[in-house]
Amino acid sequence: MTKSSNAMWGGRFAAGPDAIMEAINASIGFDQRLASQDIAGSRAHAAMLAACGIISDTDAEAIGEGLLTVLSEIEAGDFPFSTALEDIHMNVEARLKEVIGAPAGRLHTGRSRNDQVAVDFRLWVRDQCDAADGALLKLIQALIAQAEAGADYVMPGFTHLQVAQPVTWGHHMLAYVEMFARDRSRFADARARMNTSPLGAAALAGTSFPIDRQMTAEALGFDRPMANSLDAVSDRDFALEFLSSASICAMHMSRLAEELVIWSSAQFRFVKMSDQWSTGSSIMPQKRNPDAAELIRAKIGRIFGANVALMTVMKGLPLTYSKDMQEDKEQVFDAADNLMLALAAMAGMVSDMVPQVDNLRAAAATGFSTATDLADWLVRELGLPFRDAHHVTGSLVALAESKDCDLPDLSLDEMKSAHDGITSDVFTVLGVDNSVASRTSFGGTAPDQVRARIADWKDVLG
Ligand code: ARG
Numbered sequence: 001m002t003k004s005s006n007a008m009w010g011g012r013f014a015a016g017p018d019a020i021m022e023a024i025n026a027s028i029g030f031d032q033r034l035a036s037q038d039i040a041g042s043r044a045h046a047a048m049l050a051a052c053g054i055i056s057d058t059d060a061e062a063i064g065e066g067l068l069t070v071l072s073e074i075e076a077g078d079f080p081f082s083t084a085l086e087d088i089h090m091n092v093e094a095r096l097k098e099v100i101g102a103p104a105g106r107l108h109t110g111r112s113r114n115d116q117v118a119v120d121f122r123l124w125v126r127d128q129c130d131a132a133d134g135a136l137l138k139l140i141q142a143l144i145a146q147a148e149a150g151a152d153y154v155m156p157g158f159t160h161l162q163v164a165q166p167v168t169w170g171h172h173m174l175a176y177v178e179m180f181a182r183d184r185s186r187f188a189d190a191r192a193r194m195n196t197s198p199l200g201a202a203a204l205a206g207t208s209f210p211i212d213r214q215m216t217a218e219a220l221g222f223d224r225p226m227a228n229s230l231d232a233v234s235d236r237d238f239a240l241e242f243l244s245s246a247s248i249c250a251m252h253m254s255r256l257a258e259e260l261v262i263w264s265s266a267q268f269r270f271v272k273m274s275d276q277w278s279t280g281s282s283i284m285p286q287k288r289n290p291d292a293a294e295l296i297r298a299k300i301g302r303i304f305g306a307n308v309a310l311m312t313v314m315k316g317l318p319l320t321y322s323k324d325m326q327e328d329k330e331q332v333f334d335a336a337d338n339l340m341l342a343l344a345a346m347a348g349m350v351s352d353m354v355p356q357v358d359n360l361r362a363a364a365a366t367g368f369s370t371a372t373d374l375a376d377w378l379v380r381e382l383g384l385p386f387r388d389a390h391h392v393t394g395s396l397v398a399l400a401e402s403k404d405c406d407l408p409d410l411s412l413d414e415m416k417s418a419h420d421g422i423t424s425d426v427f428t429v430l431g432v433d434n435s436v437a438s439r440t441s442f443g444g445t446a447p448d449q450v451r452a453r454i455a456d457w458k459d460v461l462g
Contacts, residue, residue, distance in 0.1 A: 055109060
């Protein structure tokens, strides 16, 4: 016996789909997450149809009320989602028919699932941009609090993961504030660009009904209707912009997570992670593992993967809608869920971590980290060209290395052996505090600069 055809579009079909066809075709397993957006879109559409005289006020009212009933059923968690009804759009409409009867059949006037899914998904992604913004703000505030508490803690700055020059803890924290602030602005840009309404594009060509697209756009908080119906149903740039912003943000978190993994290791001991953000080992009782940081470090994999997956789905699709585009949602859902989780975990870890001031300071003095300060002193005090100063300093580093000591441990005579103009004054620039305090150029690591930038951020963030 063949299954009966689909109740929504089965008019021309004698038989229903094969079970496997149904399985590959259905999106209700995941697009049920769009329920509230779908219902908001339908309510706006129905109200507009009535305002334009396309359906009666009575029908529109019944539809509007009925949709709220359906929404409350879905929110209560006992809605019988049906795979035979494919997706959230048809599940909602079919249930509306059961709830209010005949008027439900008028809701789909002048629209299509193509503009419906485009509007639902846009609304969902728009919310995620707002959620990312809020979560980033919390992370930024946690970093600023760390920066403020440790504006003058001295730590090594690295290049090539080799100690390069002393920097301040506050400066390092603020570097991430800069990154995450750019992430916020990327989400804001994406949000602003996506905030146009596809509703009313109908299947692809627009509609012959005298609809008011401005009205539905406004009702859904969009700036304006999209100007080309073909583009409106086939555009997924908004999802891709979200994913690419999320990818960059996750990449930033991954870098910070990597630093936390390194810093919390027994070899570095730069930070102590709180118990809340550490895990133990089932076999090694001494272990204290930075699992949250490691997982955040890994999240970029799936988030960037989602970005690549959707780019690949979209490339080469002819205009307009193709069913390929149904593959957009799971990628974005997964990326968004994991981005939010990672942002929240990162904010928690950052606010709880305790910089180990003495270890940071001791490490800052290793690796001849003030060699540049010595070279700069030779330029400033003795008038040497920088290249010559670099050379003289290099020979002193080699001397210290051969004696297995640091630059400040060399005697004045040893210093003079490299250049006889050197005086005991040179030792004042070889300490790590002097080194960081001297980096007062705008954006430099000096504690005063750090405090000034913190004040700037506080102004901006209010
Ligand atoms: N479930 C579909 C999707 O997610 C909705 C649009 C279906 N449109 C169509 N012409 N079959 O893309």
